[in-house]
Amino acid sequence: xxxxxxxxxxxxxxxxxxxxxxxxxxxxxxxxxxxxxxxxxxxxxxxxxxxxxxxxxxxxxxxxxxxxxxxxxxxxxxxxxxxxxxxxxxxxxxxxxxxxxxxxxxxxxxxxxxxxxxxxxxxxxxxxxxxxxxxxxxxxxxxxxxxxxxxxxxxxxxxxxxxxxxxxxxxxxxxxxxxxxxxxxxxxxxxxxxxxxxxxxxxxxxxxxxxxxxxxxxxxxxx
Numbered sequence: 001x002x003x004x005x006x007x008x009x010x011x012x013x014x015x016x017x018x019x020x021x022x023x024x025x026x027x028x029x030x031x032x033x034x035x036x037x038x039x040x041x042x043x044x045x046x047x048x049x050x051x052x053x054x055x056x057x058x059x060x061x062x063x064x065x066x067x068x069x070x071x072x073x074x075x076x077x078x079x080x081x082x083x084x085x086x087x088x089x090x091x092x093x094x095x096x097x098x099x100x101x102x103x104x105x106x107x108x109x110x111x112x113x114x115x116x117x118x119x120x121x122x123x124x125x126x127x128x129x130x131x132x133x134x135x136x137x138x139x140x141x142x143x144x145x146x147x148x149x150x151x152x153x154x155x156x157x158x159x160x161x162x163x164x165x166x167x168x169x170x171x172x173x174x175x176x177x178x179x180x181x182x183x184x185x186x187x188x189x190x191x192x193x194x195x196x197x198x199x200x201x202x203x204x205x206x207x208x209x210x211x212x213x214x215x216x217x218x219x220x221x222x223x
Contacts, residue, residue, distance in 0.1 A: 047144035117217035129153035142167035
């Protein structure tokens, strides 16, 4: 399976809060969504406001005329809104427990650059869409699914988008995004684990593939 396929599935909808998007993800196997949580009627106004506010900031960045400034501000935005270290651990799945410290450091660098390259290649897909938060479901205190719709632009009808956000000492952080029934971080983990499985458990193969993707992206920007 090609690493990163899941990133490319989301288009403009995911760009509204990159989160997600790009490195978007989560802390550990606690990501799984339970039926009991889905049936909760409790809402969290603070989590809803976080998503609405940060989505608006992301959309403002996407309207910048300078591509260089847009990319610079978007990278800063993602580092602030998404929990990148948790994402990095989560997408490795079962291999996060066996990867060596040196390999993890190497993976963290290439994955962060890879994720940035993927969403930066989609920044021009924005065509004036907006996002409106419609509600939330509290899975447990500090762990909330925020529901929203992406509207306008080239969207003929509202596109439902759900945000998994966790609360920490630093405030809320996006840990996953769902578009069309597909959770980005969970799907990315499946892609990466499949790649490592097919390489006989060699995490170095995934790192090499991400490095190759990064080199190709850099060459494309220079051309």
